[in-house]
Amino acid sequence: MLSSLRSHASLNNTAVLAGADLDQEYLSNITVGGQTFTAIVxxxxxxxxxxxKGFKCFNLTGTPESTETCGFGSDGFDTATSKTFKTLPNVSFNISYGDGEFLSGPVGFDTVSVGGLTVKQxxxxxxxxxxxxxxxxxSGLLGLAYPGLTSVYNTTDPTKASSANHIAYDPFFFTAVKQNMVTNPFFSVALDRGTPSDDSDMTPNxxxxxFGGMAPVALDKTAATVPVQGYSATTGNPSNKNPVYFYYTVDVDAYVFSGSAKLNTSNSNTILDTGTTLNYLPTKVVKAxxxxxxxxxxxxxxxDLYFVGCNATAPAFSVTIAGKKxxxxxxxxxxEAGTDDDGNVVCISGTQNxxxxxxxxxxxxxxxxxxxxxxxxxxxxxxxxVTRRAKY
Structure with missing residues (x-):
């Protein structure tokens, strides 16, 4: 499969990403209804x-704050001035993220463009x-996982959102495939490590x-192709029997590092997530x-964090997938994770509990x-x- 993917390397329908927040966040331009914003990928x-536009801002405990506190990069999407926006009535959008952030409000349809790829409705x-x-x-987010993880509900009151009234829909890339806007039904991601000491708001390139091709970066020959691990519709646990898909979940054979041979480090419920900076792995693996x-x-x-010296030597660490390291x-x-009370740079481990x-x-x-x-x-x-990149 690797040689086939390489043949699809192209800049067509390819979004060039930028970094923000100490280059630990990856962003793309997104145009919706003729208005262009920057969104997390x-x-x-x-x-x-x-x-x-006109949103109300809250802190993570639900207390009202000024709109500046939310730290968006614009005043927001003006649905009233979009010539192609259509409201979806009698439903609501309601999502919460692992760090406590949450958003809710109306839902609609519009023309969306990312990296030269455009889908309608x-x-x-x-x-x-x-x-x-x-x-x-x-000013928002571009979600690329499965329809089962979408966050629209058959209620106008977001506080009443539940699995019972969830209405799944096609995310952006799924829509693109259904509308025959891409040559191939896959997308690929290559994230470059940034320079945390760069204090600019955004780092380009x-x-x-x-979308529909291979990210144009140099590759190593090592590659592994594996099935996305599904979940049981009844228990929610990993299962490949009549599975429901939510995340891009990979079956990890092992985590390999000094001392790992003494542990059982395999895991079948690990997702590949561009929206998370760190690795979050089983406690016993992380501690060792x-x-x-x-x-x-x-x-x-x-x-609940492991701190390390900013000049510390990190032990070697490999992830084994389908027998490939x-x-x-x-x-x-x-x-880098900011500064302490004395202004000294503080660092944390990239692999956390x-x-x-x-x-x-x-x-x-x-x-x-x-x-x-x-x-x-x-x-x-x-x-x-998963294809190993050439060293850079």
Whole structure:
């Protein structure tokens, strides 16, 4: 499959990504109804949404704040001036993210363009209530995961949203495939590691999302193609018997690092998520790995974070998928995380605690891993191909 994917490398329908928030967030321009914004590119969620002009801002506890507090990069999407926007009545958009951010509001259809790829009548959220820790650049999100993870509900009251009134719809790339706007039913992602010391709001040219083709970066020969792991519709646990698809979930054979042979590190519930900076892996894996930093990582229980010296030596770490090893560059395992009270730069490990290794827990291979591979997602065959990038 690797040679076939390479033949599709092209800049057609390819979004060039930019970095923000210490280059730990990946953004693309998105045009909706003739208005252009910057949006986070997220394979770990499915909705495309843009905050609506005139929105109300809240903090993460639900207390009203000034609109500036939410940190959006614009005044929002003006649905009234879009000539192609159509409201979807009697429904609502309601989504919450793992860090406590939440958004809710109306839903509609409009023409959406990303990286030269345009689809018509794309369903999207236009939230007018937002609790958002923005970077001053993005105004929304481009979700690329499965329809089962979308966030529209058959109620006009977002607080009454539930699985019982969920209305799944086709995310952006699924719509593009149905409208025959792409040659192939897959997209690929290449994320470049950034330069955290760069204090600009946005860093250009930090990767690609190629719709219907392969991201145009240099590759190694190592590649693995695996099925997307589905979930049971009744239990919600990983299952390939009449599966329901939500995330791009990969079956990990092992995490390999010094001392890992003493552990069972395989896991079948790990997602590839461009919208998450860090790796969040099983507690036993993370504890053993972080003990190998020189000097050793320090665990802060209050923050549930492993801190490391910014000049620490990170131990080697590889992810084994379908029998192939995909190393993570040591540069990706030490991340700047702001400054302390004295103004000193503080760093954390790129591999953090994702909790107990239980079937109902979802683990994440985030940008720390994705910097080192090109990930290709085929929504027709429900397969993923992970290809090692040439060293850069």
């Amino acid at each position: 997220d394979t770990g969620s499915s909705d495309t949404w843009l905050v609506k 794309q369903e999207l959220g236009t939230p007018d209530l937002a609790a958002w820790n923005g970077d001053g650049v993005n 930090l990767g690609y999302v190629a 790995y972080n003990a190998g930093f020189v000097p050793k990582a320090t665990y802060d229980a209050d923050q 995909f190393p993570i560059d040591a540069r990706d395992q030490v991340l 994702g909790g107990a290794d239980t079937p109902d827990n979802v683990f994440i291979l985030g940008d720390v891993f994705l910097h080192n591979v090109v990930s290709t997602f085929n929504i027709k065959t429900n397969e993923m191909t």
